[in-house]
Amino acid sequence: MRTAKSGPKAEPRMKGAPIDAKNGRLGALSAGPVLRGPATKLILAAIAIVAYLLPFALSSYQTFEFTQVYIYAVALLGLNILIGYNGQFSLGHGAFYAIGAYTTAIMTTRWDIPYGWAIIAAGLLSLLVGFLFGLPALRFEGLYLALATFALALAMPQVLKYFDSWTGGSQGIVLDKPGAPWHLPITSDQYIYYLSLTVLVIALTLAYNLLRGRAGRAIMAIRDNPIAAEAMGVNSALYKSLTFGVSAMYTGVAGALGALAVAFVAPDTFSAFLSINFLVGSVVGGIASISGAIFGGAFIEFVPTYAQEISRAAPWAIFGITLIIFMYVMPTGVAGLAKRITVALRRSIVGERPAPSPRSETADAAGATAGTARAVMGKPD
Amino acid sequence: MEALLEASGLEAFYGWSKVLHGLDFAVEKGKITVILGANGAGKTTLLRAISGMVKISGTVRFAGERIEGFAPEDIVRRGIAHVPEGRGTFVNLTVEENLRLGAYARRDKAAIHEDMERVFRLFPVLKEKSRNQAGVLSGGEQQMLAVARGLMSRPRLLLLDEPSLGLAPVVVTELFRIVRQINQSDGVTILLVEQDAVAALELAHQAYLLETGSIVTSGPAEELRENDSIRRSYLGY
Numbered sequence A: 001m002r003t004a005k006s007g008p009k010a011e012p013r014m015k016g017a018p019i020d021a022k023n024g025r026l027g028a029l030s031a032g033p034v035l036r037g038p039a040t041k042l043i044l045a046a047i048a049i050v051a052y053l054l055p056f057a058l059s060s061y062q063t064f065e066f067t068q069v070y071i072y073a074v075a076l077l078g079l080n081i082l083i084g085y086n087g088q089f090s091l092g093h094g095a096f097y098a099i100g101a102y103t104t105a106i107m108t109t110r111w112d113i114p115y116g117w118a119i120i121a122a123g124l125l126s127l128l129v130g131f132l133f134g135l136p137a138l139r140f141e142g143l144y145l146a147l148a149t150f151a152l153a154l155a156m157p158q159v160l161k162y163f164d165s166w167t168g169g170s171q172g173i174v175l176d177k178p179g180a181p182w183h184l185p186i187t188s189d190q191y192i193y194y195l196s197l198t199v200l201v202i203a204l205t206l207a208y209n210l211l212r213g214r215a216g217r218a219i220m221a222i223r224d225n226p227i228a229a230e231a232m233g234v235n236s237a238l239y240k241s242l243t244f245g246v247s248a249m250y251t252g253v254a255g256a257l258g259a260l261a262v263a264f265v266a267p268d269t270f271s272a273f274l275s276i277n278f279l280v281g282s283v284v285g286g287i288a289s290i291s292g293a294i295f296g297g298a299f300i301e302f303v304p305t306y307a308q309e310i311s312r313a314a315p316w317a318i319f320g321i322t323l324i325i326f327m328y329v330m331p332t333g334v335a336g337l338a339k340r341i342t343v344a345l346r347r348s349i350v351g352e353r354p355a356p357s358p359r360s361e362t363a364d365a366a367g368a369t370a371g372t373a374r375a376v377m378g379k380p381d
Numbered sequence B: 001m002e003a004l005l006e007a008s009g010l011e012a013f014y015g016w017s018k019v020l021h022g023l024d025f026a027v028e029k030g031k032i033t034v035i036l037g038a039n040g041a042g043k044t045t046l047l048r049a050i051s052g053m054v055k056i057s058g059t060v061r062f063a064g065e066r067i068e069g070f071a072p073e074d075i076v077r078r079g080i081a082h083v084p085e086g087r088g089t090f091v092n093l094t095v096e097e098n099l100r101l102g103a104y105a106r107r108d109k110a111a112i113h114e115d116m117e118r119v120f121r122l123f124p125v126l127k128e129k130s131r132n133q134a135g136v137l138s139g140g141e142q143q144m145l146a147v148a149r150g151l152m153s154r155p156r157l158l159l160l161d162e163p164s165l166g167l168a169p170v171v172v173t174e175l176f177r178i179v180r181q182i183n184q185s186d187g188v189t190i191l192l193v194e195q196d197a198v199a200a201l202e203l204a205h206q207a208y209l210l211e212t213g214s215i216v217t218s219g220p221a222e223e224l225r226e227n228d229s230i231r232r233s234y235l236g237y
Helices: A021-026 A038-056 A060-085 A093-109 A115-137 A142-162 A188-212 A214-224 A226-231 A236-262 A272-285 A292-310 A315-329 A333-350 A366-377 B043-050 B072-078 B095-102 B109-122 B124-128 B139-151 B169-186 B197-203 B221-226 B228-235
Strands: B003-014 B017-028 B032-036 B055-062 B080-083 B157-161 B189-194 B206-211 B214-220
Touching (some): A060 A093, A093 A115, A093 A142, A093 A236, A115 A142, A115 A236, A188 A214, A226 A236, A226 B072, A272 A292, A272 A315, A272 A333, A292 A333, B017 B043, B017 B055, B017 B189, B043 B157, B043 B189, B072 B080, B095 B109, B169 B189, B197 B221, B206 B221, B214 B221, B221 B228
Parallel strands (some): B032 B189
Antiparallel strands (some): B003 B055, B206 B214
C-alpha cells in the first residue's frame, strides 16, 4: 500500500487503509459509508439548513433556478445509478422525464387528481416503462444500448404530438401551480422549491441506502464483471431491468416536479437535447456518485445562463468550452474533486486519523470512467 | 466411492456451435479432481456448463439431484461455487465487498460473518487489505480473493478455472497449498481445470484429459503422471 510520505510516522497507516492517491485513482465506486462521523453529519445538517433558508434570501426567479437544480439532481441521480453504478448506458432519459411530466399534467388538469398522487403515479409509470424498456435492452450492450435509448429520446416529442387528444399536441398543457398548503405564508414558487428539495432529500437517502446494501453490491458487481456476478448467483438480467426501471423512476419523478415548477408541458421541451443535457450533467457532476447529481444539476441549470451572459452571439461555444475545461480539470467529476478536497482537509485538520473507511462515495475515478467505458464498449475485460 | 457430481453425455453450445461433445465424468466427494487440457479444449465451458452459464444437453447430477437447466443462482444455492477464469475481480469494490458478493445467495447474516473470519484466517493478506479497492491487489492476491469469494457461498463443490494463470510459480505453489488445505480440513470437494499439468497432477486425486471437447484419458492422478503420451505432450519431460 502506498502511503503519503509527508504523513507523520507516529500513526501506523496500514490498518485503516487511507485513501491514497493510488487507491483514489482506481476509484471508489461503491456507496461507501460516507455518512459516518459527527463532522460529516454536521456539514450535511448545515447544508440542509442553508438550503431550507435560501428562498428567503433569493428573488423569485433565483428560487425557481434552484428549484430546477434540485429537479435536475433527482433526474441525474437516476442516470447515475444506471450508468455509473450499473454500467448501462442511456441517451434517452429525457423520454422518462417527459413521461413523468405528462403524467402529472394529464392527471392534475384532466382528471383533477391531487398533484401529490400524480407525482407518485408518474414515478410508478416511469418505473414500469423503464423496466419494460430494460427487458429488450438486455440484448443490447454498450454503444448499441446508447443508440437504442437515443431512439427513444428522438421519438418522444412526436409520440407526444401524435396522441394529441391526451397531450394537447404541440400546444401542450398548462398546469395550475400548486399553492402552499395549510395557509403557509410562502409563495407558490417557494412552495415548489421546498417540495423539490424534500423530494431530492428523499431521493438521495433512498439511493444511498439502495447502493450500499446487498442490492447495491449486486448492481455494481454487474458493472465490474458481469460474468463473475452471474457466477456469484446474481440474476443479472433481472437486476439490469430493475435498475433501468428504478433509474427511469427517479427521472420520471423529476419530470413530474418539473411540470409543476414550470406549470407547462409541451413536446418540444422534451427533445433529444434534454437527454444529452442529462448525460452532460451526470458526467460533469461525477457519474458514479450520489452527490454528483447535485453538482451536475447545478451545471446544466446555471452554465447555459452564464454562457448567455458572456456571449449572446455564441452561448453554446462558451458552454462547450466550459464543459471541456470541467472535464479536463475534474476528470472524475465535481464530486470527485470535492471528495479529494474533503479528504485533504480532514487530514490537515484532524491530523492523520483516516476515515473509518477509505471508501469514498464518489467515483474519484478513472475506475468510474473505465468501468463505464467498458460498459459502453460492451466488453468486459 | 461416492460421486458428488456426475455428468453424462454432457454437451454444451455457444449459439449453434457445439463445444463439448458428450462428456462423461464424475467428481468424487471429498476429493480433488482435475481436468487438464490445452487452450480451446473446452475447460472453461465445462465449468460454465456445470454452473448453468451456458446452454447444455445431457445430464448433470449434483448430490443425486439433476441440476441441468437450472439458473446459476439456483446452482450456487445448492452448494456449487464457481471461481471464474481470470479471477473475475469486482475491481472497483473493496475486498470485503467482493467477499460479501460471494455470499450473495445466502441470507444467514451471522454465519456469513463467521465465514468471512474463516477466509481471513485462510488468507491473512485479504484481512489486511479488506477495505482496499480489489483492483489494486496483485494478481496473486486477486486469485486468493477469487478463491476466498468462492468459499463465501459455503460450497460443497468448488469449481476452479485455471487459478494458476499468469501467476509466478511460487504463488501457484502457495495457492495450491491452500486449495489442498480447503479440501482436507474443510472437506470441500474440488473440481479444477488447469493447463499447468505438473502442478495440477501433484495436487489432484483424479484426472481427466480434455481435447477439443472430448475426454481422451482419465484415471487416478498418479497414473496419468506416469502415462508416457501425457508426459510428452503435457508435462514436457
